[in-house]
Amino acid sequence: MAEVNRLSLARRLDRCTVLGPGVRAVIWVQGCPLRCRGCVASETLPFEGGTEHTVTELADWLCGLPDIEGVTLSGGEPFAQAAGLAALLDRVRERRPDFGAMAYSGFRYEALRRGGPDRRALLRRLDLLVDGPYVASRRHGLRWRGSSNQRLVALTGRYAHVGTEPDTSAGVELSVEADGSLSWAGVPPAPGFREGLEERLAERGFVLRAEAGREA
Numbered sequence: 526m527a528e529v530n531r532l533s534l535a536r537r538l539d540r541c542t543v544l545g546p547g548v549r550a551v552i553w554v555q556g557c558p559l560r561c562r563g564c565v566a567s568e569t570l571p572f573e574g575g576t577e578h579t580v581t582e583l584a585d586w587l588c589g590l591p592d593i594e595g596v597t598l599s600g601g602e603p604f605a606q607a608a609g610l611a612a613l614l615d616r617v618r619e620r621r622p623d624f625g626a627m628a629y630s631g632f633r634y635e636a637l638r639r640g641g642p643d644r645r646a647l648l649r650r651l652d653l654l655v656d657g658p659y660v661a662s663r664r665h666g667l668r669w670r671g672s673s674n675q676r677l678v679a680l681t682g683r684y685a686h687v688g689t690e691p692d693t694s695a696g697v698e699l700s701v702e703a704d705g706s707l708s709w710a711g712v713p714p715a716p717g718f719r720e721g722l723e724e725r726l727a728e729r730g731f732v733l734r735a736e737a738g739r740e741a
């Protein structure tokens with residue numbers, strides 16, 4: 526695995542209950558090579574424009590968050606920065622061996638397994654994967670996923686139980702950030718959610734941060 530100590534992020538969130546099991550931190554990486562029609566996170570697609578962070582800084586941040594189950598890696602495409610994210614999980618687990626890890630990917634699990642060493646290294650460190658591109662025609666109000674082609678792939682026993690739980694939308698969460706700005710996270714259960722929310726908030730004088738939730 527290549528040694529990488531930097532990650533380009535679109536956004537991060539301390540606490541979230543709608544993008545994976547329990548209470549989790551979320552990291553949205555910047556950049557995705559895919560272009561799914563209807564992607565709700567369009568501002569995370571270019572590989573330029575993210576905020577640079579060191580693995581050390583992000584590990585310190587994650588280890589300092591109280592009462593979280595683990596982290597969800599979203600984007601953008603986490604496997605486009607696989608080496609840095611694998612290194613991040615290693616650094617965190619040196620201090621918190623029980624730290625859970627879930628990731629989204631627009632690639633299918635089988636393709637990731639056949640991928641390069643960095644992608645396989647990140648896969649080996651995950652407990653749960655949501656795989657596959659977002660397909661608008663297969664939109665469905667499923668738990669943590671935007672369309673019915675996407676699978677919840679348990680890679681360890683840690684979250685194996687989620688496959689037996691009700692598979693319905695976990696909804697979205699609104700957050701007020703430390704600087705007073707509003708943002709949201711989650712997988713919208715209905716098309717046009719983001720546009721509608723932004724419109725209604727604008728009518729009341731609120732501006733939603735550009736960074737979004739997760740479609741795939």
Ligand code: SF4
Nearest residue numbers: 557559561564631741
């Ligand atoms: S839905 Fe996901 S995989 Fe598809 S373009 Fe958007 S970020 Fe990339």
